Amino acid sequence: MLRHFRSCLPGLYTGIARLHQHTMLATSLVCIALILTIAGATSVRAVYTSPTGGPVTMSPSPGAGAATPYPSTIDVSGLSGSIVSVVVRLNGLSHAFPDDLDIVLVGPSGQAVMLMSDVGGATPITNVNLVFSASATANLPDAGPITSGTYRPTNIGGNDTMPSHPNLPAGPYGTALSVYNLANPNGIWHLYVAEDDSGSSGSLTSWQLEIVTIDLQATLTSVPSSVNAGDPLNYNITVTNAGTDPVANVTLTSAIPANTAFSLVTPPAGWTCPPPAAGASTFSCTAASVAVGSATFTVQLNVDPATAPGTTLPLSTTISSATPEANTENNTSSATVTVTTSANLEVVTLTAPASVNAGENVESVTTVRNNGPSFAANASVSLPLDTDTTFVALTSPDGWNCTTPNVGKTGTVTCTIATFTVTSVEFRLTVRVKPDVAPGATVDSTATIASETTDPNTANNTRQATTNITTLADLALTVSDEPDPVSAGAQLSYTIVATNNGPSNASSSRRRPLFPPIPPSSRLPHRMDGTARRQASATSVQSRAPGPVSALVMQLLPCASGSSRAHPSARPCR
Incomplete structure (x- = not known):
């Protein structure tokens, strides 16, 4: 327990001598001691010089009178908070007729308590140590003897008039030490000691204050x-x-x-x-x-x-x-x-195939994340299409509003959301590589995220993936005849079509014939002679988009009955 003790050592008061008997002797208040006691620790003492100075004396006088000094004082300073309790210690109290003693304690704010009055009767006391505490259970005895101990302030016989002093309020005075509670403990405390009769002497070696404060x-x-x-x-x-x-x-x-x-x-x-x-x-x-x-x-x-x-x-x-x-x-x-607010937005991953054929689709998967800590306001994800690609389809997360180019067109996909929480979402974008892109070229898939909220790290806001372009042209020939079946002597037409089934454009740096030449003198099988209306060798493949490349129509004309010929150079029918 931490306690502050204020002590006057060895302050001596001399009671007023009873009339016609004793000469009074007074010694002064010498010092004030502040004692700090911590449970289980050694006490620390700081000694202060009393403001009342050296010893003083009091001349004998008839009747009641004040002790010397009047009052004895203690200057308290440095305490924090307000008073919870005050305990007063009177050390070495002696008196020939204690019933005549009146002792009043006045706090810095003027609160006054009668510590003892009209107690102890006529039994002399010598060097008793009295402790006055609100928690005590005993009162001082009326008729004596007074022994050292702890007591409640005790006033028997009603109010006694104290010698006047500027700092002493007028009575009557209570006996409850709680009058000091909640008061500021700092300031000068006054102890007023007086006799209400004469003829006896007394002394007080010192007095102490034990003040408990709360703050x-x-x-x-x-x-x-x-x-x-x-x-x-x-x-x-x-x-x-x-x-x-x-x-x-x-x-x-x-x-x-x-x-x-x-x-x-x-x-x-x-x-x-x-x-x-x-x-x-x-x-x-x-x-x-x-x-x-x-x-x-x-x-x-x-x-x-x-x-x-x-x-x-x-x-x-x-x-x-x-x-x-x-x-x-x-x-x-x-x-x-x-x-x-701060939102660390990131394009976490962007995946796309390593290579595709010109004319095929490319699906890129973009994952974006708000790493927080704050929600991002008005976040946007931008997915610009490579100029060698066209838009096909987009799959976007719930809550996002997306605008896209028309199917088959190029441009930029933009998706926005008013509040992007601390989470991650995925976008799937499908584009088609234009079929005429040359082999060895590349197309890029790009994703960028941004918002109106401060981003502490913009280095991770964009990511790109590259796809290499190869080519594949699936060329095919189809041959059809009409009519089928054909009657003897009727005209028969053959249609031969060359087709690029893609996905890439078909290209070549040289011309090559689709069909061998059919000279007018050629003999057709099945004993049928005829001529080609156009030369098949005139048709070739250069660079064609997927779809039909070229067509050849060959008509075979039958001989007339007997010996007629379809062409002057044709051999006659047999």
Whole structure:
């Protein structure tokens, strides 16, 4: 237990001599001692010179009178908080007729208590040590003898008039030491000792004050000026017992502002902090006893990632106990934190085939992610098409609004969303490589993500994949005749079609005949002579898109009955 003792050593008061008997002797107040006692530790003593100076004497006088000095004083300074209790110690009290003693203690704010009056009867006392405490159970005896011990202030026989003094309030005086409670302990304490009769002498070696104060303080510390939405808000609470004694049944209550949620609190030893209910606006910690000194709580709140930038988060904490305090202004501490936003957007992956044939489809898969901590406002994903490709199809995630080029056209795919949460989504884009793209060329798949929210790392906002182009042309010939079947003597037409089934354009740097020449003198099989209306060798393949390349129609004309010929150079029918 930490206690402050104020001591006058060896202050001596001499009671007023009874009429016609004794000469008074007085010695002065010599010193004030402040004793700090910590349980289990050695006391520390700081000695202060009494403001009343050296010894003084009092001449004999008839009737009642004041002791010397009147009053004896103790100057208390440096204590924090307000008074919880005051204990008064009278050390080495001697008197020939204690029933005549009247002793009043006046605090710095003018509160007065009659410590003893009209007690002890006529039994002399020598060097008794009296302790006056509100927690005592015994009163001083009326008829004596008075022995050393702890007592409640005792006044028997009603009010006694004290010799006047500027700092002594008028009576009557109470006996409750609680009159000092909640008062400021700092200042000059006055002890007034007087006799209400004469003829006896007495002395007081010294007197002490044992003052217990309470001063609980709570301070928010390490509070950042700003925090990103979605980030944890970390700060500390320092609680201080600046009083003289441990304080029982202490509660610390702290705010959980809107747009935040309780995460954790790490209390100092002796404190318990149960987690608050979901959605609670405060959390509380309790301690059965808080020792003198300071201790620190570490607090973490989670800031809602959807919180708008510029929002302020009001923090506050309050410490209280069952013991009243006069000054509660330092029991509460407040601060505000401003919310900022930051969203680390990333194109995580972009996959596309390593190679395709000109004229074939390319499907790219793009995964984008908001790494947080904040939600991204008005996010957009851009997927520009390579100029050698045309749009085919797009599969986009729910909630995204996408615009695309028309099918078969080139351009840019753009997808937007008002709020991109801390998550990842996937886009599937299908494009077709133009069939005339030369082998060895490349087409690029590109993805870029952006938003209106500050991005701390824009280096990961774009990704690209490259696809190599090869070519494949599937050429085919089809031959058809008409009519089929054909009657003897009828004209027969053959249609021969060359087709590029793709997917790429068919190309060649040289001409090559599709059919061998059919000279007019050629003899047709099956004993049928005829002529080709056009020369087949005139048809060739250069560079053709998928589809029909060329066609040849060959007509065979039969001989007339008997000996007629279809061509002058044709051989006659047989």
